Structure formats: C-alpha cells, structure tokens
Amino acid sequence: MLSKKTKYGLKALTFLAKQDKKEPIPIADIAAQENISQKFLESILLTLRRTGYLGSKKGKGGGYYLIKDPSEIPMTTVMRVLEGPIAMVSCVSLNFYEQCEDCPDEQSCSVHKLMLKVRDSALEVYRNTTLADLLP
Amino acid sequence: MLSKKTKYGLKALTFLAKQDKKEPIPIADIAAQENISQKFLESILLTLRRTGYLGSKKGKGGGYYLIKDPSEIPMTTVMRVLEGPIAMVSCVSLNFYEQCEDCPDEQSCSVHKLMLKVRDSALEVYRNTTLADLLP
DNA sequence: GAATTTCCTATTAAAACAGTAGGGTTAATA
DNA sequence: TATTAACCCTACTGTTTTAATAGGAAATTC
16 A cells, blocks of 8 residues: 555645746645645655755745656656655565565565566556656 | 565465475465464465465365466456555555545546556556466 | 744654464364 | 364454654744
C-alpha cells in the first residue's frame, strides 16, 4: 500500500504544478486545499526539497514553489524520496541493494526472479511518467 | 516491501513444484529446507490452500502437494491471496475497490492517475507469470 | 521589532508485521 | 489402536512503521 506520505507529497507537487504564477505558496494553503494535516505536510515538503525540484522561501509572502518544469520531474525520483525503494525486495533494488540473509542463491530464487520482473515494469512506468503527465 | 508471508509462500510453492514425484510433503520438511518457522509456514499454507492449487493429506505420509501443473498457477492469484491487493491504493483496485475518503474527484486525482499505470504494469507481469516460470 | 513562515527535533498513539506458544480436532497409515 | 501429521483456533509478544502532534529556532518581510 502507498503511504499517506507519498500520497500527500504527490498531491502537493501537483497542486504546485497547477499554479499559474510560480510564486511561493504557503504550506497552510496547500494543506487546507488538499485536506492534509499541516504539520505532516510540512515534513513531507521538507523531504521533497531534497530532490532539488522544490524551492522554498521563508517569512511573509514565503512558501514552496517548483524550481523545474513539471515535465522535467520524473516519478522515479519522487517515489524514491517519498516511498523509498521501488523494488519490493532489497535483493533486486538498484539504489538500495542488500543481500537476503535467508537466501543461499539469488539466481535460483523464485522470489528474486518474480520481483525482478515487477521492479522492471514499475521502473518503466516511473521513468516514463513526469509530474506533467499527472495534471488534469 | 514484500511481506515475509508472501516470500515464504512463494518459496514453499516453488519447493513443491520442484518435487519429482507429486507425493505429499510434510510442512516440517519444507520449513527445514527453506529456513522458515514451521508454525508460521503452517498458517501460510493454510491460506494458500484457498486458491485451490494446493492439496493436503493428513496423517502419516501426509503433507502438501500441488493439485495443478505449475504452468497453470498464475501469480495474480498467489499474490492476491498472500499479499492482498495488487493496487497500491484502493481506488484503483480491481478486486478490492474502495473510494478514497479524502479525494473529491477520482478522475482528476494525480495519485489515481499514476497508480493506475503502476497497477496495470504489475498486473501484466503477474498475469503473464506462472509458477513454472519461477523454477530454476 | 512584530508578524509570518519555513526549518528542525522530539515524542507519541495506533497499527501492522513476524512470529511464538499452546492446545485440541480430524484423518490416514501401519 | 497407536502414531503421525494436517487442521484450526486463541492469544500473546516484541519490533517496526505510520501518521501525526508539539514546541521552538531561524529567516524574512513590513
């Protein structure tokens, strides 16, 4: 299941992408419009800032805004930052690889085999989808 | 992340599919070979029996065995029984559909849009993969 | 310097996960 | 009939994750 963190993060990004003028939007506005706990959203946006797609400004008239064009924001990055690894098991993860301790041989493991396929298909979707594709 | 329940269930199914003779294998044997807690595996196999692909026999010489050929056991069923919905949000689930309570309009929801794609791609993998494809 | 808004650190409440423990029932075999 | 092994049920436990909440520091504007 997708975490609410990711869900809210995606909604916030979409909200920012929909703005005509690219001036900062306060967290409070996004939270109110999208029905999200403000404090929770605060930490999510802070996390998202690490992607480099999001800028912020403090003080009055401050808030969050997109630095890049929505079409330049791929879902691979967004999902990895918010949800973590795209792979369902660490032994098939590209960015978070770890060996399974209970598995003697990766090559002959049925779970590995299946999850490799699933990862590839998910990755293809995320790589070919940008924030622009999610706008109405 | 994939739950250990699903992981162990897949390993058990593969183990049964690898047997030359299709005679019953005791839970204890599978648990020992695959490094799984026996009691935990017991409940997993009980769950898997509901798919109709797995048969069991009580008493001495008893155990679990596959009823169908591995090539007739699709991953869609296995994953749904063990892991639950294939969709990452309930509003795009085929078998477990539920409306999101915080979302006013599904059609214009960016999360919905993205997760629909992800579900479709995962579904294609699971539909086109049978237990036979996971054997070494 | 007062108000606004982001930034950052803790803490918490609830749920899910991964078992563990135990016991009793049923069915098949030898 | 004794043994074996699946079946089925309850309940508890420890750990981790999730989804927040609380409080204050730092930066910016007017």
